[in-house]
Amino acid sequence: MSKPSVLVTGADGFVGSHLVEYLQSAGYTDIFATTYAESEWLSAHLPADHIFAGDLTDSDHVFAMVQKIKPDWVIHLASLSFVGDSFSKTQFVMDTNTHIQYVMLEAVRQHAPGARFLSIGSATCYGPAAVDLDPEHISEDYPFAPNNPYAVSKLTQEHLAQMYHLTYDLDVVRVRPFNQIGPRQAEDFVVPAFAKQIAAIEAGQQDALRVGNLEAVRDFTDVRDAVRAYERLMLEGVRGEVYNLGSGQGVKIQTILDTLRKLSEADILVQPDESRMRPADIPIFVADARKLHALGWQPSIPLEETLRDVLAFERQKMEKEA
Amino acid sequence: MSKPSVLVTGADGFVGSHLVEYLQSAGYTDIFATTYAESEWLSAHLPADHIFAGDLTDSDHVFAMVQKIKPDWVIHLASLSFVGDSFSKTQFVMDTNTHIQYVMLEAVRQHAPGARFLSIGSATCYGPAAVDLDPEHISEDYPFAPNNPYAVSKLTQEHLAQMYHLTYDLDVVRVRPFNQIGPRQAEDFVVPAFAKQIAAIEAGQQDALRVGNLEAVRDFTDVRDAVRAYERLMLEGVRGEVYNLGSGQGVKIQTILDTLRKLSEADILVQPDESRMRPADIPIFVADARKLHALGWQPSIPLEETLRDVLAFERQKMEKEA
Numbered sequence: 133m134s135k136p137s138v139l140v141t142g143a144d145g146f147v148g149s150h151l152v153e154y155l156q157s158a159g160y161t162d163i164f165a166t167t168y169a170e171s172e173w174l175s176a177h178l179p180a181d182h183i184f185a186g187d188l189t190d191s192d193h194v195f196a197m198v199q200k201i202k203p204d205w206v207i208h209l210a211s212l213s214f215v216g217d218s219f220s221k222t223q224f225v226m227d228t229n230t231h232i233q234y235v236m237l238e239a240v241r242q243h244a245p246g247a248r249f250l251s252i253g254s255a256t257c258y259g260p261a262a263v264d265l266d267p268e269h270i271s272e273d274y275p276f277a278p279n280n281p282y283a284v285s286k287l288t289q290e291h292l293a294q295m296y297h298l299t300y301d302l303d304v305v306r307v308r309p310f311n312q313i314g315p316r317q318a319e320d321f322v323v324p325a326f327a328k329q330i331a332a333i334e335a336g337q338q339d340a341l342r343v344g345n346l347e348a349v350r351d352f353t354d355v356r357d358a359v360r361a362y363e364r365l366m367l368e369g370v371r372g373e374v375y376n377l378g379s380g381q382g383v384k385i386q387t388i389l390d391t392l393r394k395l396s397e398a399d400i401l402v403q404p405d406e407s408r409m410r411p412a413d414i415p416i417f418v419a420d421a422r423k424l425h426a427l428g429w430q431p432s433i434p435l436e437e438t439l440r441d442v443l444a445f446e447r448q449k450m451e452k453e454a
Numbered sequence: 455m456s457k458p459s460v461l462v463t464g465a466d467g468f469v470g471s472h473l474v475e476y477l478q479s480a481g482y483t484d485i486f487a488t489t490y491a492e493s494e495w496l497s498a499h500l501p502a503d504h505i506f507a508g509d510l511t512d513s514d515h516v517f518a519m520v521q522k523i524k525p526d527w528v529i530h531l532a533s534l535s536f537v538g539d540s541f542s543k544t545q546f547v548m549d550t551n552t553h554i555q556y557v558m559l560e561a562v563r564q565h566a567p568g569a570r571f572l573s574i575g576s577a578t579c580y581g582p583a584a585v586d587l588d589p590e591h592i593s594e595d596y597p598f599a600p601n602n603p604y605a606v607s608k609l610t611q612e613h614l615a616q617m618y619h620l621t622y623d624l625d626v627v628r629v630r631p632f633n634q635i636g637p638r639q640a641e642d643f644v645v646p647a648f649a650k651q652i653a654a655i656e657a658g659q660q661d662a663l664r665v666g667n668l669e670a671v672r673d674f675t676d677v678r679d680a681v682r683a684y685e686r687l688m689l690e691g692v693r694g695e696v697y698n699l700g701s702g703q704g705v706k707i708q709t710i711l712d713t714l715r716k717l718s719e720a721d722i723l724v725q726p727d728e729s730r731m732r733p734a735d736i737p738i739f740v741a742d743a744r745k746l747h748a749l750g751w752q753p754s755i756p757l758e759e760t761l762r763d764v765l766a767f768e769r770q771k772m773e774k775e776a
Contacts (some may be wrong), residue, residue: 219621223556225608230548238544258621273597279620282612286550287544291598291606298540298582298601 136163136366137360139203141188141236142210143178144171146317151207151359152177158363165203166210189231191238193221198239205221205366208236211289215256216320218281229285230292237296245302248366251293252307255351255376256283260414268382271420272308272374279413289400290374297372305369310378310419313438314355315445323352323439327446328390330396333449340401341393344408346386349416351378354433378419379431391439458570459484463510463526464532465500466493468639473529473681474499486523488532511553514558520561527688529572530558533611535576538642540603550605551607552614558619564688567624570688573615575630577673577698578605582736590671590704593742594630594696596706601735604711610771612696619694627691629684632700632741635760637767645674645761648711649768652718655770663715666730668708671738673700676755686751700741700751713761 136156142148143165157161157175165174166184174183186193188210198206212218218225233251240247255270261277262270278284291305297304313323332338354359361377369375393400431439460477464470465487477485478499487496488506490614496505507514510532520528533551534540540547555573562569575590582601584592600606619626635645654660675683683699691697715722 222560223553226552226556226614230552230610232546234545234548275595276598276616277612277620278617281617284610284617287613288552288606288610291600291609292548294598295600295606297604298599377496 135160135162136204137164137201138205138207139164139166139198139201141166141206141208143167144174145213146314147312147355147358149173150260150314150355151209151362154363156361162203163326164203166197168210174332179330188239189228189235191235194235194239199243200203202244203247205248205250206236206240206244207362207366208233209252210431212285213280213282213355214320215280218285220428222281225281225285226288230288233292235291237292237302238279241296241300241302248303248305249293249296250362250365251290251306252286252303252304253290253306253374254283254286254376255310255417255419256280257284257287257308258417262417263414267414268418269420270376270418272376272423272447294372303371305365305371306374306378307424308374309317309358309364310351310353310376310417311420312355313352315441315443317433317442319354321387323388323442326392327439327442328450330392330398330400330443331446331450333400334396334398335454340403341389342403342405342408343389344405346389347415348440349382349384349418351381352383352388352435352438353377353379353431354438355357357431357433361429363426363429365424368427373423375424375427376419376421378421380419380421380425382416382418383435387435388439391436392443395436395440395443457482457484457491458526459486459523460527460529461488461520461523463528463530464489464562465489466496467531468537468636469634469677469680470531471529471638472636472677474682476678476681476685479617482572482617484525486525488519488530493521507559510556511550513557516557516561517565521565524566525569527570527572528558529564529688530555531574533574533608535604536642537602538576539605542609547603547607548610552610555614556612559614559624563618563622563624568624570625570627571615571618572684572687573612573626573628573745575612575628575696576605577630577632577700577739578602579612579630580739581605584739585736589736589738590740591742592698592740594698594745597700616694627687627693628696629687629746630696630698631680632673632675632698632739632743634677634680635674635764637763639677639764644707645764645767648714649761649764650772652714652720652722652765653768653772655722656718656720656769657700657776662725663711664725664727664730665711666727668706668711669737670707671704671740672707673740674710674757674760675699675701675706675753676760678773679753679755683746683751686749687736687746690749695745697746698741698743699746700743702741702743702747704738704740705757709733709757710761713758714765717758717765
């Protein structure tokens, strides 16, 4: 039986690029990809006529694309994803993420109504309300408490997807990922931020590793495990349902730091940095992801392996930039 | 002690106009009002320098207004409120309701940061998910299942307000009204739709009252009770919390019809109308509003009185139009 055709939006991003690689390795042959601008990475991985460069808020562009592809699956990763910056760009983040989502859903409704659509939310929607409940087991029925514009925009995306399911019976599955880590992640996330500094110290370009709050506990999943979870949701997720994506295991930022230091032969001096020392508004934030795990998915990559790969990636990047 | 100054947005609308009247009758003297276009009704009720005509998505206009007024309370009723039409105008409804909310919240944060802000959501956010739970007692912790673009836009408004509370400690209270009824409501809602037809039959202009599904059970609150609930929430609502606004009593549409017919001396022939006969996707939809009732608010106007007043209003309108 041939594999479903898959349209991946945001395919040259952190998660998208790993997803494309995984789908290829798993024998998917009809992989279509969107990217905002031309992408060297995508061109090296997919045939030119499978790559659609353009703005996903442009409905003419998107409708024509979906009409042409008529994909079996849509994995809609594209999204403005900056959290901190979103405060100064609230309306822009809200508009863009709302329009991207609406245009994609409407394109699927009109031109590929039988497609399965994966709507990517974010665990940030739970926010600080989880603290008063059980922050080590945040399940899908926890109340929403978005505390940044990005989180609000991801909730809006999710509600739109749900609305298309309820109203038009679109085959929507929703997912709320907790922290995803791995090579290629942007440096404003904690793991690459540490790894990059270690690579710089190893190269003699930096004296000490500057750190913020090390006490926070988070739920980390290797992005290469996460993309397998997306496939699992496309195969086995229940239409209309929502799933947390996480390991279900809490890891202290201190542990990330300690493990990374062990992976380096350099002597890594650690220096608390007041400017990074935001009080952790949410000390513990860990998924109850049993609903997803019950579909037959489990994370498989040990934390140390992920961190080793991130460190290797940051070292390579540093060499290339040198 | 002098009463708080109040900024009411959408003050010439169905709910807004009743709120202004109520606040005046209750001794509030500093009432400021926004309206999209010039409003004869407002001009007859408030001094000219208390009325601000303009577009609430225009941040220059709104910031200047809030800076000038520096209200103690903001009761932010303005919103695109069409449900059925929202399907053909999804992006417009989403954008407008998002921008209106964002601009108002940001104006308050910048220019009246101590103000209490009432964010008006909608019970439509619960949608069909309530059917599988207990649709006769829909409480604030029910899951969201918006099944039209309007409902999504109201959820986005609510999440934005919550975000401003969590992030900037703005004094936000959120409310989710169930069905509000009373004089001046637009004719696409069921009660004025019935009343208008009865007035037309009484005037010899129509032969029969055309009805859709009469089996649905809803939670109706007289708008003049609802505006007292808004005041109660401003006085007693807990900062950051959300409250259902409803009577907690289910009423069948058939009962509305029967009561209206009794209130007319005409012989009202009832005719099922296939075009109005949408299958009620949600047969029963009644608030658990104990959280609001615990603040000391109760509806006081009996259904029959509300229906009599709506009928009187529709008769008057018909005479004026004749």
